[in-house]
Amino acid sequence: MFESSLKQLGDALRAKKISSVELTQFYLDRIARLNPELNAYITLNPEMSLAQAKAADARLATGQADALTGIPIAQKDIFCAKGWLTTCGSKMLHNFVSPYDAHVITQFNQAGAVNLGKTNMDEFAMGSSNETSHFGPVKNPWDTARVPGGSSGGTAAAVAARLCAAATGTDTGGSIRQPAALCGISGLKPTYGVCSRYGMIAFASSLDQAGPMGRSAEDLALLMNVMAGFDERDSTSLQRDKEDYGRDLDKPLSGLRIGLPREFFAAGMGSDVARAVEDAITEYKKLGATIVDISLPNSKLSVPVYYVLAPAEASSNLSRFDGVRYGYRAPEYGDLTDMYEKSRAQGFGDEVKRRIMIGTYVLSHGYYDAYYIKAQRIRRLIAQDFVEAFKQCDVIMGPTSPSTAFKLGEKGDDPVQMYLSDIYTIAVNLAGLPGMSIPCGFGDNAMPVGLQIIGNYFDEARMLNVAHQYQRATDWHSRAPQGL
Amino acid sequence: MTWEIVIGLEIHSQLSTNTKIFSGASTAFGAEPNTQADAVSLALPGVLPVLNKGAVERAIKFGLATGAHIAPRSVFARKNYFYPDLPKGYQISQFDLPVVGNGQIVIQVPAQGKQTAYEKTVRITRAHLEEDAGKSLHEDFHGMTGIDLNRAGTPLLEIVSEPDMRSAAEAVAYAKALHTLVQWIGICDGNMQEGSFRCDANVSVHQPGTPFGTRREIKNLNSFRFLEQAINYEVQWQIATLEDGGTIQQATVLFDPDTGETRVMRTKEDAHDYRYFPDPDLLPLEISEEWKQQIATTLPELPHTKQARYQTQGLSAYDASVLTSSREIADFFEAVLATLSPDPSPASGRGEQATKMCANWIAGELSAQLNRDGLDIAQCPISAQQLGGLLKRIADNTVSNSGAKEVFRVMWAEGGDADAIIDAKGLKQVSDSGAIEKIVDDILAANADKVAEYRSGKDKLFGFFVGQAMKASQGKANPAQLNEILKQKLDG
Numbered sequence: 001m002f003e004s005s006l007k008q009l010g011d012a013l014r015a016k017k018i019s020s021v022e023l024t025q026f027y028l029d030r031i032a033r034l035n036p037e038l039n040a041y042i043t044l045n046p047e048m049s050l051a052q053a054k055a056a057d058a059r060l061a062t063g064q065a066d067a068l069t070g071i072p073i074a075q076k077d078i079f080c081a082k083g084w085l086t087t088c089g090s091k092m093l094h095n096f097v098s099p100y101d102a103h104v105i106t107q108f109n110q111a112g113a114v115n116l117g118k119t120n121m122d123e124f125a126m127g128s129s130n131e132t133s134h135f136g137p138v139k140n141p142w143d144t145a146r147v148p149g150g151s152s153g154g155t156a157a158a159v160a161a162r163l164c165a166a167a168t169g170t171d172t173g174g175s176i177r178q179p180a181a182l183c184g185i186s187g188l189k190p191t192y193g194v195c196s197r198y199g200m201i202a203f204a205s206s207l208d209q210a211g212p213m214g215r216s217a218e219d220l221a222l223l224m225n226v227m228a229g230f231d232e233r234d235s236t237s238l239q240r241d242k243e244d245y246g247r248d249l250d251k252p253l254s255g256l257r258i259g260l261p262r263e264f265f266a267a268g269m270g271s272d273v274a275r276a277v278e279d280a281i282t283e284y285k286k287l288g289a290t291i292v293d294i295s296l297p298n299s300k301l302s303v304p305v306y307y308v309l310a311p312a313e314a315s316s317n318l319s320r321f322d323g324v325r326y327g328y329r330a331p332e333y334g335d336l337t338d339m340y341e342k343s344r345a346q347g348f349g350d351e352v353k354r355r356i357m358i359g360t361y362v363l364s365h366g367y368y369d370a371y372y373i374k375a376q377r378i379r380r381l382i383a384q385d386f387v388e389a390f391k392q393c394d395v396i397m398g399p400t401s402p403s404t405a406f407k408l409g410e411k412g413d414d415p416v417q418m419y420l421s422d423i424y425t426i427a428v429n430l431a432g433l434p435g436m437s438i439p440c441g442f443g444d445n446a447m448p449v450g451l452q453i454i455g456n457y458f459d460e461a462r463m464l465n466v467a468h469q470y471q472r473a474t475d476w477h478s479r480a481p482q483g484l
Numbered sequence: 485m486t487w488e489i490v491i492g493l494e495i496h497s498q499l500s501t502n503t504k505i506f507s508g509a510s511t512a513f514g515a516e517p518n519t520q521a522d523a524v525s526l527a528l529p530g531v532l533p534v535l536n537k538g539a540v541e542r543a544i545k546f547g548l549a550t551g552a553h554i555a556p557r558s559v560f561a562r563k564n565y566f567y568p569d570l571p572k573g574y575q576i577s578q579f580d581l582p583v584v585g586n587g588q589i590v591i592q593v594p595a596q597g598k599q600t601a602y603e604k605t606v607r608i609t610r611a612h613l614e615e616d617a618g619k620s621l622h623e624d625f626h627g628m629t630g631i632d633l634n635r636a637g638t639p640l641l642e643i644v645s646e647p648d649m650r651s652a653a654e655a656v657a658y659a660k661a662l663h664t665l666v667q668w669i670g671i672c673d674g675n676m677q678e679g680s681f682r683c684d685a686n687v688s689v690h691q692p693g694t695p696f697g698t699r700r701e702i703k704n705l706n707s708f709r710f711l712e713q714a715i716n717y718e719v720q721w722q723i724a725t726l727e728d729g730g731t732i733q734q735a736t737v738l739f740d741p742d743t744g745e746t747r748v749m750r751t752k753e754d755a756h757d758y759r760y761f762p763d764p765d766l767l768p769l770e771i772s773e774e775w776k777q778q779i780a781t782t783l784p785e786l787p788h789t790k791q792a793r794y795q796t797q798g799l800s801a802y803d804a805s806v807l808t809s810s811r812e813i814a815d816f817f818e819a820v821l822a823t824l825s826p827d828p829s830p831a832s833g834r835g836e837q838a839t840k841m842c843a844n845w846i847a848g849e850l851s852a853q854l855n856r857d858g859l860d861i862a863q864c865p866i867s868a869q870q871l872g873g874l875l876k877r878i879a880d881n882t883v884s885n886s887g888a889k890e891v892f893r894v895m896w897a898e899g900g901d902a903d904a905i906i907d908a909k910g911l912k913q914v915s916d917s918g919a920i921e922k923i924v925d926d927i928l929a930a931n932a933d934k935v936a937e938y939r940s941g942k943d944k945l946f947g948f949f950v951g952q953a954m955k956a957s958q959g960k961a962n963p964a965q966l967n968e969i970l971k972q973k974l975d976g
Binding site: 079080086088093096098099100102197198199200201202204205206232233234235236312313315316318319320321322324325326336340360363364365368372 | 523526527528529530531532533534535562564566568571572573574629631757759760761764765766767
């Protein structure tokens with residue numbers, strides 16, 4: 001059952017071969033058995049999940065069901081969900097029960113999906129290994145000594161270990177694609193503005209974007225149909241007609257022009273990753289695609305630009321966590337300043353503090369022009385590179401991450417090494433483009449490798465088509481970790 | 485030593501929208517604490533701001549009314565600082581790209597003695613949109629501080645002037661002119677007690693011909709009286725300090741109305757670094773030419789335009805400014821004028837005299853009575869039609885001026901129209917020349933000695949005869965006629 005696609009599950013539910021309550025209970029049982037080892041979930045609330053499942057069954061009985069009605073979906077703990085503990089992976093919000101639903105949650109609720117639980121994540125989505133979570137690291141289901149990637153590591157591990165039918169993630173610099181790659185699943189970061197950010201706890205507002213994570217491009221298309229759409233409560237949400245993201249899945253790829261950025265294939269990528277990515281390109285040629293050599297000359301500046309802009313926005317976004325109105329407050333303090341200092345010193349972890357300090361610094365009087373303004377300028381150049389590239393190709397491909405999953409603790413002492421794991425993904429966020437990762441083989445240590453597909457603005461349906469055709473021709477996406 | 489005073493004002497004008505600038509929560513004043521604090525006002529995790537179009541429209545109106553540049557593209561920025569009544573840890577404001585820039589306002593500064601005024605143009609550097617903070621309540625919480633976020637997110641237009649004012653009187657005149665204007669164009673209720681209109685004053689002194697002195701900013705002055713007192717205190721303090729050989733440190737100060745003094749709140753050294761940067765949650769604010777045009781059609785005739793028009797109709801600058809001190813007074817004045825002559829065109833012969841009479845009565849008798857009773861024009865017990873009816877009877881000599889004042893008093897206290905009151909009180913003026921001649925003849929006959937004195941050169945006695953005749957007519961004789969007849973009989 002847990003190998004079924006979302007479409008198959010939906011068909012089974014609508015045909016009453018299984019009830020949503022049964023399906024939900026099935027996953028809850030699996031989670032109870034496997035989650036203690038993987039730590040993919042922060043919060044489970046079987047009572048609320050089963051109540052939703054029951055309501056979904058009632059809706060299924062009326063024949064008014066949508067594609068995802070009754071299907072258990074895990075939600076990254078960055079999304080506020082009414083009545084659910086919503087921690088964002090932080091001690092700062094260890095006690096925050098959201099009084100409202102994020103737009104994405106509302107969309108899933110309206111579709112009749114079941115909220116199966118809140119998945120673990122790097123604290124405030126800051127991290128690439130899920131080791132910064134206040135609730136402990138997530139283990140990679142392929143090798144529990146290794147990290148699942150981050151920040152949507154809990155989601156990636158849950159999907160890979162079949163602890164949910166599919167799940168949501170968010171991606172600020174690679175937080176959907178990198179863990180998808182490291183856990184051997186599929187993940188899509190849509191064009192900036194396609195999914196509402198309302199109720200999604202902000203890390204870096206101009207980069208954050210919600211997206212689906214699942215086992216196949218076909219599943220992602222169904223999730224996108226629910227998650228995407230204009231929301232007037234988010235001023236950066238784009239007003240566009242509803243679209244069916246699965247409409248082009250079956251189109252052949254003949255004539256597809258794939259751009260390979262020179263800079264992505266230069267030194268820095270593991271040879272095992274390079275091999276898997278090149279094999280995937282070969283497969284695409286067999287499917288009728290042609291290869292174009294392209295250049296993204298400014299992409300090498302992505303990481304430094306990102307580590308100015310994202311911390312700058314984060315330092316301000318995280319100011320609301322002050323211990324005054326909700327969340328963590330230090331148990332003992334003197335005056336107001338002392339309360340702020342102690343609450344924030346105790347409530348935030350090291351990586352969050354590091355980024356708040358970087359962000360505060362780059363916005364400071366006298367440094368703003370040299371850092372923030374300059375980074376904004378380079379950001380435009382990076383985006384312009386893609387505009388030029390897409391004049392020559394339809395999609396861009398390359399590795400998602402320079403290496404496969406590394407060991408827990410391996411990069412713990414070296415933030416810069418950690419930051420470089422997002423070297424191929426960050427430029428996409430800076431440009432606001434859609435990007436995805438799909439499994440394309442295994443590395444030397446038998447860990448999954450991800451192929452990154454970057455599309456032009458609003459080309460999600462095309463990208464899903466490109467991914468789906470590959471997944472019809474290969475079976476990397478349906479491989480599962482042993483022992484589950 | 486002569487010192488020149490230099491003042492610039494920053495005025496926070498609360499915009500009269502029903503809902504907050506970035507959320508749908510109500511802005512109504514006086515609700516129970518935190519009952520108007522929605523998820524956005526509370527800055528819950530994940531919430532986002534959405535700009536209230538009504539606040540933008542009001543900013544555009546202000547820009548149009550001050551002849552300002554309205555930016556086709558302006559940017560909201562975050563001003564970062566920690567305070568418990570600032571729930572997000574930053575205030576959304578506008579920094580280097582404000583919505584309104586380079587405006588000006590012409591003000592009438594009352595001269596000493598107050599019956600005259602001089603005109604002055606004050607330049608407005610900029611006006612920008614921003615959100616208000618909540619309130620910290622330091623009482624009634626047993627040593628703790630309560631936070632009320634009802635006000636958090638209320639839309640403000642911060643109006644910044646150039647340092648163009650040279651006295652407290654000019655600063656007050658400017659603040660009053662803005663206070664009038666924002667209510668006039670319907671963007672702010674102007675309620676200073678409720679904090680809808682708050683002034684910060686930047687004050688410095690220098691010797692003419694030398695660069696401006698170091699300024700100190702007096703924060704949060706919520707009445708014109710405090711504005712004047714605070715500036716005057718600050719100016720004399722700065723001058724005394726400098727004359728004692730001291731220097732002025734840039735600082736933010738607070739005015740204490742109880743002591744009448746200002747005291748330092750913070751100096752430049754401990755000024756915040758607000759780390760302004762464009763708010764990534766909000767798109768740049770774009771204002772099209774069409775939007776501007778459409779709002780321009782909703783603007784009423786502005787106070788300064790009206791003042792100029794009134795002056796071409798023969799009013800003094802002072803009267804014109806009094807009659808345009810609020811839109812309601814100007815409307816009342818024009819309604820009274822219309823009852824005298826329904827045709828408002830200058831060629832209608834409505835005439836300077838009628839205009840002046842209306843102005844005198846409204847700026848004089850009516851304003852004084854309103855003042856005495858603590859009413860504003862909207863609560864005036866006499867309607868424009870009633871007052872017009874009375875003025876008509878003055879114009880056609882039915883009542884004398886003193887008779888008219890009596891009619892006015894009755895009208896104020898008991899209501900009724902002028903004709904009825906004149907009849908009831910027997911205030912009709914005697915304009916029958918035969919009757920007046922008889923009275924004059926009787927007076928002259930009874931005072932033959934005084935007549936002789938007058939004729940031998942004691943001109944001053946003319947007033948005596950007028951008084952006697954008026955008394956004999958019980959005040960009803962038409963004074964002009966009486967004068968003429970007396971003159972004829974005495975001199976003729």
